[in-house]
Amino acid sequence: MANSPQAKKRARQNERRLEVNKARRSRIRTSLRKVEEAIASGDKEAATAALRAAQPELMRGVTKGVYHKNTASRKMSRLAARVKAIA
Template sequence: MANTPSAKKATRKIEARTAVNKSRRSRVRTFVRRVEEAITAGDHQVAFEALRAAEPELHRAAQKGILHANVAARKVSRLNSRVRALQA
């Protein structure tokens, strides 16, 4: 248990940051799931639009420290290649 005032404040800050990070992580997962569902359905146009919406969300999450930058880039790259494969 936190004993000093600064430790108590740190605990409050951690709780607040955790809530924000959880929300952001959930939002990213939702956007990625929409792309995955469109790919599974085989609808190139919907998948393409969903990817265009998901890409900035992934990069924003990386910028905010929710994801590592390389993880975000890798996810975008892999989703992009799967969406392009639908077009053929």
């Protein structure tokens, strides 16, 4: 348990940050799932639109420290390749 005032404050800050990051991570996962669903349905237009919507969300997660830059780049690259491969 935190004893010093500074440790108590850091604990409060960590709780708030956890909530924000959890919401952000959830929003990113939802946008990625929409791309996956569009790819699965075979609709290239919908998949492309979903990918365009997912990219800023994912990169915002990088700038906010939720994801590592290379992780986000890898996810975007793989999704883009799968969208491109739709006949």
